[in-house]
Amino acid sequence: MLLTAGYSPALMNDNTQANPGPLPRKGDQVELLAIGIGSRGHVLAEASGIPVRIKGCAAPGDRVKVRLLRKGRGVFDGQLLEVLDASSEHTDPLCRHAGTCGGCSFQAVSYPAQLKAKRSWIQSALAESDLTHVPEVQPVIGMRDPWHYRNKMDFTFGSRRWIEEHEEQGVVADFGLGLHVPGRWDKVLDIEECLIAFPEASAILNSARRYARQQNLDPWDVKESRGLLRHLVLRKGFHTGEILVDLVTETASPERIDPFAAALLAAHPEITTMVQGIHARSAKVAFHEEQRILHGEGIIHEVLAGCTFEVSPTSFFQTNTLQAERLVECIGEAAGLQNGDVLFDLYCGAGTLGLCLANQQKDVRVFGFESVEAAVQDARRNAAANGAANCEFQVGDVRAVLEGSADGDLPRPDVVLIDPPRAGLHPKVPAQLAALKPRRMVLVSCNPVGNMVDLARLEFLGWHLTHVQPVDLFPQTPHVECVFTLNAAPLP
Numbered sequence: 001m002l003l004t005a006g007y008s009p010a011l012m013n014d015n016t017q018a019n020p021g022p023l024p025r026k027g028d029q030v031e032l033l034a035i036g037i038g039s040r041g042h043v044l045a046e047a048s049g050i051p052v053r054i055k056g057c058a059a060p061g062d063r064v065k066v067r068l069l070r071k072g073r074g075v076f077d078g079q080l081l082e083v084l085d086a087s088s089e090h091t092d093p094l095c096r097h098a099g100t101c102g103g104c105s106f107q108a109v110s111y112p113a114q115l116k117a118k119r120s121w122i123q124s125a126l127a128e129s130d131l132t133h134v135p136e137v138q139p140v141i142g143m144r145d146p147w148h149y150r151n152k153m154d155f156t157f158g159s160r161r162w163i164e165e166h167e168e169q170g171v172v173a174d175f176g177l178g179l180h181v182p183g184r185w186d187k188v189l190d191i192e193e194c195l196i197a198f199p200e201a202s203a204i205l206n207s208a209r210r211y212a213r214q215q216n217l218d219p220w221d222v223k224e225s226r227g228l229l230r231h232l233v234l235r236k237g238f239h240t241g242e243i244l245v246d247l248v249t250e251t252a253s254p255e256r257i258d259p260f261a262a263a264l265l266a267a268h269p270e271i272t273t274m275v276q277g278i279h280a281r282s283a284k285v286a287f288h289e290e291q292r293i294l295h296g297e298g299i300i301h302e303v304l305a306g307c308t309f310e311v312s313p314t315s316f317f318q319t320n321t322l323q324a325e326r327l328v329e330c331i332g333e334a335a336g337l338q339n340g341d342v343l344f345d346l347y348c349g350a351g352t353l354g355l356c357l358a359n360q361q362k363d364v365r366v367f368g369f370e371s372v373e374a375a376v377q378d379a380r381r382n383a384a385a386n387g388a389a390n391c392e393f394q395v396g397d398v399r400a401v402l403e404g405s406a407d408g409d410l411p412r413p414d415v416v417l418i419d420p421p422r423a424g425l426h427p428k429v430p431a432q433l434a435a436l437k438p439r440r441m442v443l444v445s446c447n448p449v450g451n452m453v454d455l456a457r458l459e460f461l462g463w464h465l466t467h468v469q470p471v472d473l474f475p476q477t478p479h480v481e482c483v484f485t486l487n488a489a490p491l492p
């Protein structure tokens with residue numbers, strides 16, 4: 001049933017409900033006006049006053065035909081069937097996998113509208129938070145060319161390929177190499193072209209699929225937990241041109257893997273190094289229990305803000321090199337470091353941010369803290385390679401490190417840089433930070449809407465939010481990074 005006039009005529013125009021009519025039900029087809037984008041990235045509409053999250057490539061202002069799917073917690077999911085009338089914020093998706101892949105859910109939203117939406121989520125979250133002083137959110141720093149920006153892609157092999165609607169019956173269904181379809185952990189969509197991956201990635205991906213099938217290498221069966229080929233991780237140093245291929249397999253099987261590697265390397269001389277990671281456990285992420293280097297050094301290099309970093313198959317590195325440089329600039333401005341300052345780099349990963357700041361200001365001392373030992377080893381190696389004698393990195397849980405810092409031999413920090421995981425700070429950490437009495441704190445957040453509680457706690461403890469600068473590290477997706485500056489000085 002297509003519900004239009006009579007069902008909710010007002011909704012057709014402005015989504016208001018003068019005469020809402022019968023309540024919509026699962027399975028109904030309705031025509032709606034998309035009214036905005038929620039902070040989790042769904043384009044939103046309303047059916048008889050009930051919010052609808054649209055699945056598919058729509059933009060705010062589009063008039064759309066949607067089939068209502070399941071309803072949970074007062075919200076319908078709605079499958080987009082057709083864009084009836086595209087708004088000025090609509091742009092036709094460029095990617096042939098848009099709508100199925102789910103990786104770039106913002107593809108139908110023009111890039112200026114994406115940036116506007118990301119800024120407005122942060123503005124709204126600040127306005128609704130417990131903060132008493134809320135500065136204006138600066139316009140999001142976007143990319144001039146918001147495509148082919150990712151320096152790392154993790155593709156999955158699977159024995160259950162997702163068959164697309166346009167495909168004929170009887171096509172090969174037992175071999176897929178690409179990305180999981182949203183909500184289907186068992187199905188892999190063959191990706192032929194990824195427009196956010198670095199430019200060489202798609203050709204390497206397609207060759208890997210072709211040679212693997214030609215050589216009868218079996219892909220991972222996620223239900224049976226067996227199969228030779230598991231992941232294909234591709235990484236590139238944008239400033240060095242170096243490309244790493246990490247093939248993750250269940251067993252070493254050199255008699256089967258080496259001919260495959262030889263074929264891939266012959267077809268793609270741009271690959272500077274190829275590694276085989278081996279692991280038989282059932283983790284869903286690329287992970288190495290053992291490693292064989294099949295070609296080259298086993299690592300690549302990337303340059304960020306004048307520092308050179310070693311990137312191994314498993315090391316953490318910002319995935320958008322060009323925007324990470326913008327991020328470092330913003331953090332540098334926010335930190336306002338002075339000669340002789342001590343900087344704490346909390347949740348420092350492989351030390352990327354602290355090292356870049358230390359490289360720009362050699363008389364600052366940096367102390368980085370991170371819970372993952374391998375990342376700290378990377379940070380120390382990166383510090384040595386860049387001659388950064390002013391940087392020290394320690395393994396430790398931030399809460400425990402801060403608890404011990406009063407009695408230990410760490411100096412008091414002038415500035416604290418905080419780049420926590422998505423979940424934000426442990427509830428005890430804001431008070432520990434306040435006790436250090438730094439001049440300034442800089443909170444770098446990949447989940448700005450979720451960090452409002454942390455900001456409010458810090459304000460309560462005397463650190464006022466003075467500047468908010470979002471940076472778009474993830475175009476075509478609903479993610480955004482944000483640099484929050486907090487000052488100890490009283491507000492004017």
Ligand SMILES: C[S@@+](CC[C@H](N)C(=O)[O-])C[C@H]1O[C@@H](n2cnc3c(N)ncnc32)[C@H](O)[C@@H]1O
Nearest residue numbers: 347348349350352370371372397398419420421
């Ligand atoms: C968002 S990443 C920051 C990465 C780093 N700043 C960079 O730009 O490369 C968060 C980091 O926090 C680390 N981490 C998570 N919980 C932690 C904790 N309780 N104490 C210390 N580090 C933690 C993670 O291992 C991860 O490396």
